[in-house]
Amino acid sequence: MATTGTVYDALVAIVGKDFVSDRKEERYFYARDGGLMPPHEPDFVVLPRTREHVQEIVKLANREKVPVVPQGAGLALTGLVIPQRGGIVLDMKRMDSILEVNEKARYVIVEAGVTHGALKNHLQKHHPQLRHSIPDSPPTATIAANAVIHGQGRLSQQHGFNSDMVSGLEVVLPTGELCRIGSCSVSPYWFSKGPPLPDLSGLFLGWFGTTGIITRLGLKLYPCKKMRDVMLALTDRAELVPEIMLRLSHTELVEDVVAAAQPLPLRFRDTFWIMAYITGDTQEELEFKRKAVWDALWDLFESRDVGFLSLPPAMKGPLLSMPSKDTTRFADVSKGGGFQYAGPIAPIEKFPLFVSKLEEVATRHKLFYSSTSRLIGAGHCMMFSFSFSFNRANPDEMARAKTALDECSKFALEEGGVLWKADIDEQKLLMDKMDPNTLALMKKIRKLLDPNGIMNPGNWEIG
Amino acid sequence: MPLAKLQFDTTKCAACEAVSCLVGCQYMDFRDTDEAKKEWQKVIDNQDSTVLRSCTTCYACEEYCPFGNHPFYLIVERQEEKGILPAPRPIITMWINQCQPVGKFIVGKVEERALSYCFLPHLYALVKGKLFDGIAWSGIFGQEFFCNAVYLHYARASIIKDRLPMVVENIKNQGIKELVCLHDECYGTFTSLASAYGIDVPFRPVHYYEYLCDRLRELKDVIKPLNIRAAYQRNCSARLCPQTDHYVDDIFGLLGVERIKRRYDQENALCCAEVFRMAKGPAFADDVQRRNLEDMVEYGAEYCVFNCPACWDALADKASDRGIEPIHMIDLCKLAIGEEQGLRLSESGAEV
Amino acid sequence: MQDYASQIHRCFRCGYCKFPSDYSSFNCPSYRRFRFDSYSTGGRLWLVHAWLRGEIEWSEHLAEILYTCTTCKNCVEQCPMKFAPDIVEWIVGARSDMVEKGRIPQRVARFFEAVHGYGNPLKRLRSQRAAWADGAREYAPGDEYLLYIGCLGSYDENGQKMAGALVDVLNASGVSFGILAEEEECCGNEIYMLGEMGLFQSLVEQNVGRFRDLGVRQVITLCPHGYNTMKNHYPASGGDFQVYHYTQVLDDLIKKTGVKLSSAAARVTYHDPCFLGRYNNIYEQPRRILQGVPGIELVEMERNRKDAFCCGGGSGNFITDLLAGGEDSPARTRVREAHETGADILAVACPGCLTMLTDAVKAENLDDKLVVKDMSQILSAALPAR
Ligand SMILES: Cc1cc2nc3c(=O)[nH]c(=O)nc-3n(C[C@H](O)[C@H](O)[C@H](O)COP(=O)(O)OP(=O)(O)OC[C@H]3O[C@@H](n4cnc5c(N)ncnc54)[C@H](O)[C@@H]3O)c2cc1C
Ligand code: SF4
Ligand code: SF4
Ligand code: SF4
């Protein structure tokens, strides 16, 4: 294949021989993620180091009409980084510089490959009074990709989606131009992704890399108190969970609220575990917040519908850790290296309905399930996860898990939820249900930005 | 098999003048014996009584009754019959599920003499070194061997009656003749609770304090007296086996530890109060903990010696904050023979 | 060995294993070096799984990916899954399959040939094995310890200096010991890690047999690799002796004899060898020894103890050097990290690390700022004048 040779050489000329591969092994690995979508191999895997590299690669891809798929850690699990039409996968993780922390305006500027783990460490070491909203994905997850898929993290109860915390972007457009978005387009400061200007960040966030490649990103940082604690409220009545979440949020003193439901280990069975995270600079401040949390649920405690579990240190440690390793451990409950979740964003009132659906679907498909739901905004919505673990060595179980996920997604959509980090099938479901004028607008935007249709094709593809 | 039935002798109560069970109670105010008698009669007669709602489930009246009757077990029975929930329902449900037998027998190389690690992972950290030479591996752990006494806190005598006979059977089937209980909840169960329910225990339960005493005597030559003043944190289940309390003094004597005289030891002991928190809320629990710890400080404790790992979880950090070194009894013994402490305060709280 | 084939699919490719515990930087040396996910732990495990299932064919590149793992055990330390302790055994299992099928990288094949033919991977003469040694006696029954030198200590230029220094220190402390000289056979640790189980077994048997014939009860090893295999693998093949790494023995000796060490004003940082640290939990003894030398100020690198970043030499890479090349080689990365502490001495306790890091200091042009020294060399210099 002469063209392949040419593209390969051109890529080598851009990033150097060590950082391009067209070998089977890399193509195999980058053809898939840890989830359940069918694999598709790229022709090349490339590791750019600079924004100029990215520009050159995108220009090359435009000339040669080769697809380009940016990838962070590939942890979205819904196949968003699988190159559906082959082409070039750009592994962004070599662009890993933390460029600037502005302590006074509380933001950080990072390159697109910086991981959540690295930023957490950097802030703890050098700016201990600041923190960012850490998701519970493994620490290799990249900050940019997490914003691209509208992730949520430990500060989402207070400050909304992690993408709401973006404070500026630098993007390589599908046609190769480098473009700044937000306050940084007119000012040296990266404090706002839009306001007071037209907010163009919406052209890139949520688009799964189909409208451009982020090379730098500004992210808002928030005060980091000296101490953190977690309180654990239990109830056996699913219908109380939304009320509990709302009341916790009403205190305006809780950092993060997460509700868990799962049948095993046995201590979880038949009860819903609602974790309320609190912070403080002093014991007094923590104590004050603890009391506020108790007070918020006091009548439910007295009616014996809600209890608080005293947590021994051995249980508290894992709950407080960021990211939570336990979330990842779920992948090994069927001793098989796999789990995936459908995570619709939905009104919190749907919690009881979704939980019973989850149980029903899991029982019918004989799958092991769990759910963790995170409150987003002051109760504006939640991410409800329908999670199923599966054994990678058991194709039948994998097929059942996929069917179960599809069922849950459809159900959530019917119930007014909006699918999060939707895989290509779910994207179709969403687009089928979408206001046709909205869909037409999306189509225009894509056509305008990416005339050759080279950016992560197969995703947000409007017929 | 029909469920075991509580053997409670009402004639003893009829003849009892002091009503020590209620009068001694630290959480209900029954200074007036007549009042106590009336109220207690209601409990016996299965009528509604404030006792059933106010009881904190501290176990203490089991010790207070001088006639070996079982006032607390009766309270638990009555609470359950009346559907009174001493703790929130989901907490009770959680406990019921968590300790449910699942057919998972976690056993070491069990011999006729074995250790019961109860259902407390802490105990693995504690059981190390010379004190347990030759026996550490002969152990049982987990749901199948769990004494189930915890349900006394949750008005679920029925669960105890249901599960305890199986547990006894499981232990017997391991060929165990002598069971050294590392948690006195287990010891109390096999010596008090089982007999109160007429459940036969076909092995000899040994309190780990007794075991430690024997071992320490054997290791006498390597003991370096500690010369410290310690407060003893007496826990709820110690009320089920008050006859073992003298071992505390025996062990302390062997180790050169002074058990400080203080307000809240022996009969007046205050429990760790973490069960109270889950049952009655933080204000009450915090008050009990504060009184207990201040008492330790006031009477000059350098160390706080724990019997129960759950008390450790509840109070170790708080004691340490007040300048008192928390230590488990087993670790105290290890310290005196130059070995390392197994249970320590969690470093800097949690990983953040 | 583990039945890796039925387990290896359990990896979730989550990537925790790429990091040290604080997530500060990438800590899997081969991932850090190559930066394709295929070179991370997850990459390797998934590719091996694919190979087992016939989804990809064997290739030199596949074998290279497998063999650039230095078996440093960072992944074992960091993986949150229950199977974590087995990961390196899975990798070794896959290698042994490749060895059986005769499909391994050339450089690894040469390593095996050399050990097979010469008893050492450097292809040096058996008769020269003790050429470095003056001042060391041959082991005679009745000696308290056998000092086992290993291949690098016997033949590598840096290793020989280290061996000499250790002999001096042991002599000065009045320990009764001897070496095997020409009779010494490769310890087999690397052979095991590289998956040549037949050769490994025969090396173990030869060594165990010789030790038994000589009535050896206690062995001190110069090299953590030898220490590891003798401690953890030999007993299963009849090895019935106590084995110590020299840092353990010296820590004890210093405590007991109260040797007065002369002052050596220096800022020292210590690099934990994988086979001492993560493999055998020996972290504090070397540090205690260093702190016992008057004048030495011990400073820590950002990644230390269980988070130490491997020098890149494990699994025979001190010879095969599959991770070499360029500034991202693990040894060069590590040397830069050491330099950042402001130390003037980078202390090691392993001849493999010694040689890897010494070369890296040159490559980084840090010759006049940072010296790599083995603990034994530091101690021998601090011995009271004789
Ligand atoms: C155990 C587990 C727990 C999780 N918990 C959470 C959680 O709590 N909160 C949460 O939000 N998520 C969670 N996730 C989901 C997901 O892992 C995270 O959202 C993660 O941040 C995704 O980052 P990534 O680098 O892996 O993205 P990838 O999967 O690599 O990429 C996601 C999308 O972004 C695009 N993209 C990548 N880089 C760029 C770029 N530079 N420019 C433009 N587009 C780009 C990709 O093409 C793809 O479409 C979890 C996942 C797992 C496995
Ligand atoms: S239980 Fe005991 S103390 Fe209470 S009334 Fe009866 S006999 Fe008296
Ligand atoms: S258990 Fe405690 S609180 Fe309840 S009645 Fe007995 S002594 Fe009083
Ligand atoms: S080895 Fe463990 S930590 Fe590494 S990717 Fe696999 S599951 Fe994750």
Ligand code: SF4
């Ligand atoms: S042992 Fe070390 S080199 Fe090998 S995969 Fe694990 S972390 Fe990477």
